[in-house]
Amino acid sequence: MFIKRILQPIIEGQLRSNKVILLTGARRVGKTVLMNQLADSFNGLKLLLNGDDLSTADLLNDRRVASYRRWLGDTELLLIDEAQVIPEVGRSLKLMIDSFAHLTVLVTGSSAFDLTNRTGEPLVGRQLAYTLYPLAQLELSATETYLQTRDRLTDRLIFGSYPNVVRMNNDNDRVDYMKSMVSSYLLKDILLFEQVRNAHKMLQLLQLIAYQIGSEVSNDELSRQLQLDRNTVVRYLDLFTKVFILFRLGGYSNNLRKEVTKSSKWYFFDNGIRNALINNFSLPYQRPDMGALWENYLIAERLKRNAYQRRQATTYFWRTYDQQELDWLEEQDGQLSAFEMKWNTNRVRFPKAFQTAYPTASLSVVNPDNYLDFIT
Template structure:
């Protein structure tokens, strides 16, 4: 069993009299982690599932006496798939306010349907966490260095969902990813946002998949899909809330020619990206290996920073005359810029950046140097 990096942070608050909200994409291991938290807790506990209608009935009878009847001496209440329970936030608030020895862990498969439903009623009473597909930070604890290097190709092509990491055969991985895309990827959006045009949403994801590493124009996406620009913006926002995509904005501090309004989009998992474009070819057989490598490194860095509670704010950097850096972090006033390259040739860093930010750290992330950056 691979230890999830977020688990110690959750265990440290299991007697906090707060609601620990754990979000993340479907199939990343939230239920497994919930069971591990239950096993590790040495006090009275109860596990509920939001998909069970009786759970909604228990929570919707919003009387303290009713809650006391079925809670008994419970000190840890774990609710899986909490997002499907109507008005779950108010129920959780009443529970936490009424039972000072109670802590609640609630999971959900998207940000908009769980945190929005628990949001306002739980201000000051909740702690938010996100579980991602397996990170190299987590995998490194179970692998030797040669094993990690040998498995790099697999992670570039098939990603790191837990079931993918466990699957031994390539056809099984391909089938799993295609099933994930067709059956689960948009499930929360279609269910909770009442959107009917799943085909346009998949087409939008495919267009973004082909533009990984490049700045994305909402107007161009709108023209290609023949839908309103506002619809494109809304769909992209929803994709972030179900942990398919994340946005990277441009950095600027003191150069008038720096680009700040554009955005780049990346996938949380390479396997999902490759499934969308139906390309599982090996790195030496494809013309998008640079984009694939960039997406992998940036997603892994994002996971690593999140799990280590880094306060670094990420950006990309580019000028209007096309000088650019793939990844930039600012933390406590210190800048660090990174070029992410699949090749291992020497890299020349942008002169404009070196001139404008002479104190910034500059580094190249390639297959020889990447592990220290992401793990």
């Protein structure tokens, strides 16, 4: 099953820009596949390199224009997979882009903190950055009918949307794949580049977050439960965002003193990773956490949708100290939109305090009957 990624035509339009195009994203989301498709669609002279190959690092680290000219020749598109493993790759790429007006470089990396750090300041004004996520419903909708999408909703809530998982037809294969993701790939970038040796504690932290989807998370409480220094917990959470495991949602406030603003909620980019961490792939009717799964799925899909459609919305949750709350707020161009995520389609009462404080805000419920409008 071929699934065209939304980023493909966007990046194709930049392949003669004389810039460095950074493509980041978690492991196994399809960056290499997308890079190869972009290479196939390019009708100029191109060269593909792999950052894991030591000879690639040797070529790039010989930072002399004459050296680059010798092996680049008239290359118009240079593609480097896993560029984050190459020391000082940013300096090399800057020299290439500054020296060869006909050259564009596309590089991939599975960790935002390392690829951006290694390509950062030297490439200011010379780079374009894109993030590839697990498959978005926006992309899947192009390959399936409305009825197929509705029939496959349970699979996406339980097993997530990594490309290989979506292509599998057997649930046991999906479970095995997601478990291998957690055991073999989830922390690989952090352990490799940040010299973090306490992998056991990191997995425990992710498991604690997995059980608290949709709830406010206290760093102090996590510190006590894990018997880790609070600053270490904060650092680990930051690293999880930079390897595209988690993302943070902060509290919104503009009017009321009783609004909660300092707390955080954490969500996973993919439901399958979350369920693998707690080793629970039960069907919806067998599990008590469907509200949390539904909320995580919708918010992750909305994040992908906003990113791919270049919607510059700032996002929050909303809660007061007397427990009035809303799951998801978006603020864009001065307009505030609020959403409640409900797996069950029962009637919802919106908080009076919010309606009084923000009378012009729109209020919506997202449930299984209308969720596609929210995420596509």
